[in-house]
Amino acid sequence: MKGVFLISACVSVIAVVTICVFLFANGVPAIAKIGPSEFLLGKSWKPLENKFGIFPMIVGSIYVTAGAIIIGVPVGIFCAVFMAKFCPQGLYKILKPAIELLAGIPSIVYGFFGLMVIVPVMQDIFGGSGKSMLTASVLLGIMILPTIIGVAESAVRAVPESYYEGSLALGATSERSVFCAMLPAAKTGIMAGVILGIGRAIGETMAVVMICGNQSVLPNSITSGVRTLTANIVLEMGYAADLHRDALIATAVVLFVFILIINTLFSIIKNNKE
């Protein structure tokens, strides 16, 4: 039986290897054919004219993710600190399951909510279609909240209580004690949470594709539409063929490399902590 267990344990290794092999085998030749600089830095994506430049999508993904971090991280950290240190027992029993539920809601439902609620609001405020980088950032900011709150909360809880007590004894208010004495000690844990959040935001597909506008051009303001790497794949994979299809797979390769970098960063930080 030990052999069966061993083989099962190796399935995840096999899976990662297979995923890498199939993605790279299909994507890398396409990149070579289009030309690496043409592909990564080309500013126009016009499959009909055989122009496959994904630079606008890379920029779109980075902008949208950055926006989500700007919106989601402060709210997430403050909420995590509140839950770890200031939340009354009764409220915690409601807030904790609520945040777990927020994590469990499918991304398609978030996308639907964004399309029906956030987009009209943005339309009223900024005019235009309402589908923009800002809309996507707001929704992604909400979507990464449970990830950041979960990790940051346990990071704050892991800080020894003596830090807090020592600071209180020196005359600081409890807020100051938490933010100036405990948060710096929980820095690496919180950072790990933020990186997980980045990973989730950059890989998010179905919610973003509905509300980001999907124009494959470089955005010139936060209210203009963008297209992310993930959206590019979902939008065109259905009808793509030949080089176009391979270019989309190559887009996934770029996304995959981004995720690998983020994962590596995450495990470096986690190992440093240990």
Add this chain to the structure above:
Amino acid sequence: MDYTETAVMPVKSAENQAEGINFRTWKQRLREYKGRPSSLILKLLMLFSAAVTAGVLVLLTGYILIKGIPALIEYFPGIFAWKYTSENVSMTPAVINTVIMTVLSLVMAVPVGIFAAIYLVEYAKRGSKLVKVIRITAETLSGIPSIVYGLFGYILFVITLGLSYSLISGAVTLAVMILPLIIRTTEEALLSVPDSYREGSFGLGAGRLRTVFRIVLPSAVPGILAGVILAIGRIVGESAALIFTAGTYAAVPTHLTDSARTLSVHMYALLSEGLYTGQAHASAVVLLAVVVGINLLSGFIAKKIGNKSC
């Protein structure tokens, strides 16, 4: 700084004593912040953030319930019709497909995941290279976005193996996707079984295999179950990985190689067609209800474990 203002002594009236020595009135609490605006601002920011987080959930569920339940009633008989047509836009086939897809993926992923966790916890030597590699790959798997899984499934199953858009392509893709989740939760469940159980079993002369199956696994069942339920939640909510593997055909399949859309994909299809907003609302309610139910169930089981260990 005026220290007499900030040093708050509890007022010892009969009614306050009942609340305990640390009781403070709201006025006293506010007075603590006098001359310390930064603390007050931090406190307000925290309250604001918590309110935003809770508010988003209330807004989201509220919106979907308020819009969705009337939509469910409006389209009532048609939306649950057995066969999908472009007139009734029934979600019944999608619901059935979701159940089939869930069962198929679990059948593949759960045994493999549990066996892998058994190897990692019960058999592997501490600090062995292989274990390190397995852990890294499992972590990598859990970080891969679902659209990348979808494309991988498309390349491997649909194109290379020639399975076309099918139930089985989708199920295998999802099985790989939920594998790390099952491994991790099972590992945690196995680790939480006290070593004395194992020692007692060995002491009575049982082998390692018997110990694992008769002693360790049964005590770890609630933890494993909680993980499986979380995995079900992920499968039900998944759409990006299924569009290019299981396809979007809206009927109950007769073979494993038929295309089939799950409820999430159904909702995506309705939204991208843009004609059936009402029906999309209705399916959002059903989807949300399933997810909330799964969360409650998983929370309930987790609580049971907590009670047992006390």
